[in-house]
Amino acid sequence: MMDVPGAGSGREAAWKTMPPEELENQYSPSRWVVRQGPQEALRTYAQTGLQATTRARATRRCQLHVPYGDGDGEKMDIYFPDEQSEALPFFLFFHGGYWQSGSKDESAFMASVLTAKGVAVAIVAYDIAPKGNLDQMVGQVARSVVFVQKRYPCNQGLYLCGHSAGAHLAAMMLLTDWAQLGAAPNLRGFFLLSGVYDLEPLVHTSQNAPLLMTPEDAQRNSPQRQLEAARAQPADPACPVLVIVGQHDSAEFHRQSREFYQALCRGGWTASLEELHDVDHFEIVENLTQEEDALTQIILKTIFRKF
Template sequence: MPLSERSLVRGYTELEIQYSPSGWVVRRGAEETLRTYSQIGDEATKRAQAARGSLLHVPYGDRERERLDIYFPEDESEALPFFVFFHGGYWQSGSKDSSAFMVSPLTAQGVAVVVVSYDIAPKGTLDQMVDQVTQSIAFVQKRYPCNEGIYLCGHSAGAHLAAMMLLANWTKHGATPNLKGFFLVSGIYDLEPIMHIPENEALLMTLEDAQRNSPQRCLEVALTQPVDAACPVLVIVGQHDSPEYHRQSREFYQALRRGGWKASFEELDDLDHFEIIWNLTQKDYVLTQMILKTIFQES
């Protein structure tokens, strides 16, 4: 029986099926996949904290979860590229403390890595999360003004938050970051469908909230052009992400192109919603190599 038929028997709606990433995994069951994802994240973070110079739990604001971890390469300098990562978890789970997947392979190549926490629902609203992400990036810019570029990456809900930075208003944060690239991995860019699934019970999103915080809609109504039209935006999805994740990614990529951004679309073969990010622990992984080639401007 196909996944959608199995889920409908259990009383799921088609929309719930499409926005349930763990239901589309192909090599493990949903529970084992989520357990493996958490375990790999925990282990990668512990290794990162033990192996290299780092600054942990650095406050970028006054709230309890307004903290970030900074991991440095051996050649520690302020004049480094900074890779800033925002975790997923449907805006209501996840933490920087189990999300340092990419630290080892990136710091080994001379890239500083910043992993950010933010207030998750129900404590945090979407507006607060977007503001916190903006604040965290401005903090990195002000702390390391000689950086060689800030590269934003988000996974799932984190990709949504990173995408909101494309048209962020930096004025009130007192710093315009030196943004040089975006890596948006298996993200959601139109939030209206989320209003109609159980995940919205914690988010309490209204239609106005969804529209205001949808990167897809913000791009379509934006009157401004990219500050740097050469800044690459990679929209990335796994082959085994659900059809809705594919649709959202492709339509957002198309909106970026219409808006004048230097966007590309990548479907990574034989990967699901979780493998696509946990494989960043590997230096030879295709996405790791994409990130390094973008940062170091290799063709």
């Protein structure tokens, strides 16, 4: 774990003084890739996810389109190891796409690699904008966690992972009142990849067009702000929260990750902050198709506690 730097007292002033075009630039991840152009990077990301999902569906034992709630969008795909057992660690993945694009049908990047190592993988869908709003999405993700816990009560731990907007949704689970949902999920770890944890800057960018977030919506759904306001204590202080960002993510994504990590440490969570070398906002997930990838190894070591 890294030492806790000073509190981010200049957080608001930093982004509020940016020219609108620079704020837009900072929150446009495809503009920061270095391997190819923005559109090529987005195409490669989508193709990699689709290919990985198609391969996992064809080669792994799986249950597809499993409903975890009553809504049309409340479905998940579950991929299993060859071992016939319910006493498995479960890795739940929430896709990115700025809460307005992406789907479970092209997001099983890690399914083949993790199931080969004995981990069950659930790829969770949620209602993206404009059909869904942030409050609905947060509720859906919470229900998906409760569903897995109740369906597989003998699990060896639930590990929540989200990318970008999905990292935000996973982070909101740190603040969930599970008693109100009638479950105590066996949460053993969080992997938050290139996430946004304070949503207020996004209110002032084009990303907000389909979301229609008000400042109040952003405040209510910002894990950074809610963590600071609630002074919530972790249910299990030993549950690790890994905040991970790519070297080629923008300065604002780095700031968001750093300041959320600081807030976690001040709140008593077992948190760590990791910058992955020579990867951008999209490669951080694309590379999970590879067993030798640095992040894949971090995930496996965390699940199996081989330090």
